[in-house]
Amino acid sequence: MLDYDQEAARYDATRGGEPRARAAADAILGLVPDGARRLLDLACGTGIVTRLLARPGLRPYGVDLAEGMLRAAAPRLGGAVARADSRQLPFGDGAFDAVTAVWLLHLLDDAAPVVAEAARVLRPGGVLVTTVDKNAGHVVGSDICALVAPYRNAHPADAAGLVAGYAAEHGLRRCGAATFVGHGQGRTPARMAREVRAGRIHAAGGEALAAALDALPDPEVPRPEPEFRVLAFRR
Numbered sequence: 001m002l003d004y005d006q007e008a009a010r011y012d013a014t015r016g017g018e019p020r021a022r023a024a025a026d027a028i029l030g031l032v033p034d035g036a037r038r039l040l041d042l043a044c045g046t047g048i049v050t051r052l053l054a055r056p057g058l059r060p061y062g063v064d065l066a067e068g069m070l071r072a073a074a075p076r077l078g079g080a081v082a083r084a085d086s087r088q089l090p091f092g093d094g095a096f097d098a099v100t101a102v103w104l105l106h107l108l109d110d111a112a113p114v115v116a117e118a119a120r121v122l123r124p125g126g127v128l129v130t131t132v133d134k135n136a137g138h139v140v141g142s143d144i145c146a147l148v149a150p151y152r153n154a155h156p157a158d159a160a161g162l163v164a165g166y167a168a169e170h171g172l173r174r175c176g177a178a179t180f181v182g183h184g185q186g187r188t189p190a191r192m193a194r195e196v197r198a199g200r201i202h203a204a205g206g207e208a209l210a211a212a213l214d215a216l217p218d219p220e221v222p223r224p225e226p227e228f229r230v231l232a233f234r235r
Contacts (some may be wrong), residue, residue, distance in 0.1 A: 016230065017148040018138040019056035019183035019184060020181075020182055020183040020184055020185060020191060021048045021049045021052055022035075022052060023181055023182075023183055023228075024049050024052075024102055024180055024228070025052035025053055026047075027179065027180040027230050028053060028100055028102070028230060029053060029055065029178045030127050030176075030178055031127065031129045031177075031178055032058070032097075032098045032100075032127060032129065032232075033054075033097070033098070033127060034173075035057075035127070036057075036058050036097035036098045036099070036126070037057060037058060037059070037097050038058075038059060038061065038087075038095065038096045038097050038098075039053055039058055039059065039060045039061065039096060039097065039098040039099070039100060039101070039110055040060075040061050040062075040063065040091070040095075040096045040099045041053060041060055041061065041062045041063070041098065041099075041100045041102070042086040042099065042101040042103075042104055042114065042118065042158075043063070043064055043065075043086055043101065043102075043103075043104040043107075044062030044063060044064050044069070044073050044077075044081065045064060045066075045069045045072075045073065046069055046072035046073055046076070047062055047072060047073030047074075047076035047077050047081070047103055050062045050073065050076070050077060050100075051077055052176055053077040053100065058097075058098075059080065060077065060078070060080070060186040061080045061081070061082070061096075062077050062080065062081045062082075063081065063083070063084040063086065063089065064081070064083065064084075065083065065085055065086075065217070066083070067083065069135065070082075070083055070218075071203050073131075078161050086101070086104065086114045086117060086118075087113040087114055087117060088117065089117045089120075089121055089206065091121045092121070093120055093121065093124070094121065094122065094123040094124070094126075095121045096121050096122055096123065096126060096128065096129075097122075097123060097125075097126045097127075098122075098126055098127050099118040099121060099122055099126070099127075099128045099129070100128075100129045100130065101114065101118070101128070101129075101130040101131065102130075102131050103131055103134055104130070104131075105130060105131070105132070105134075105157055105158035105160040105163060106131075106134040106156055106157060106196070107136065107157075108125055108157045108158075109157060110132070110157060111157045111158060111162065111163060112166045112169075115163065115166040115167055115170065115172075116130070116166070116169075117169035118130075119167070119171065119172050119235060120170075122172075122235040124235055125234065125235060126234070126235045127232050127233065127234050127235070128167065128172055128232070128233045128235075129230060129231070129233075130163065130230065130231060130233075131158065131228055131229065131230055131234045132158050132159065132163050132230070132231050133156070133158060133159060133160050133229050134156070134158055134228065135152060135153065135156055136156075136229075137182065137227055137228040137229060138185075138187065138226045140186075140223060140224040140225070140226060140227075141224070142187070142223035142224060143189075143199070143216050143217075144187050144189060144213065144216065144221070144222075144223055147209065147212050147213060147216070148192070148209070149218055151209060158227070158230060163231065164180060164231070164233070167233040171235060172200065172229060172234065172235055173231035173233060173234055174232070174233055175232050175233060175234040176231070176232035176233050177229065177230065177232065178229075178230045178232075179227050179228065179229050179230065180227070180228055180230070181225050181226075181228075182225050182226040182227065182228055183225060184225070185225055185226055186222030186223050186224055186226070187214045187222065187223050188220055188221060188222050188223070188224040189214065189216040189218070189219045189221060190213075190214075190219040190220050192213050193210040193211075193213040193214050193219075195209050195214065196209050196210040201210040
């Protein structure tokens with residue numbers, strides 16, 4: 001698991017920056033009802049996406065566990081942030097019209113507690129909007145994909161079917177879907193090899209996977225950009 005306090009300083013630059021943030025926000029806002037007034041963004045990170053979820057009448061709030069992330073998010077969100085675990089939110093039942101989770105569920109061993117808390121803090125008629133199947137979004141038919149395939153998690157916590165099942169257990173029904181391009185996130189062999197050696201991704205593959213990535217041609221040339229999937233569930 002990454003140290004997100006340390007990661008905060010480089011997070012935006014290594015996650016596609018403003019173009020990717022805008023694409024994500026546009027996809028999410030297309031699934032948030034027009035009448036929504038209060039939106040909670042779980043694991044908001046630096047707030048680069050969260051701040052773009054504002055629109056006339058709709059104010060976003062952000063929560064994150066990492067102090068470094070919150071220091072970056074606070075000025076972007078006018079101080080509307082709190083340090084909190086998304087599995088145990090410090091808000092009352094029905095406090096929000098929308099809850100969003102962008103690239104959170106895939107990091108967890110079990111997404112069920114987060115979905116349960118999102119459902120709890122949603123008012124009747126509110127929506128949960130979350131990314132799903134993140135790793136599948138990176139399957140773009142490249143030479144990197146072919147090497148990484150044997151190491152891919154066969155049971156990701158953010159699998160769409162799992163998330164939909166958890167949502168249904170708490171009275172949330174699927175009401176929409178969208179996709180967006182992960183601008184600037186096309187993978188390169190060199191960066192993937194560094195990430196593997198640092199233990200950040202596909203750690204089980206170890207040096208064998210890193211060495212295979214090193215051997216690919218054009219090590220600094222990004223492969224095609226991923227396309228990410230978003231689902232909405234109404235309470």
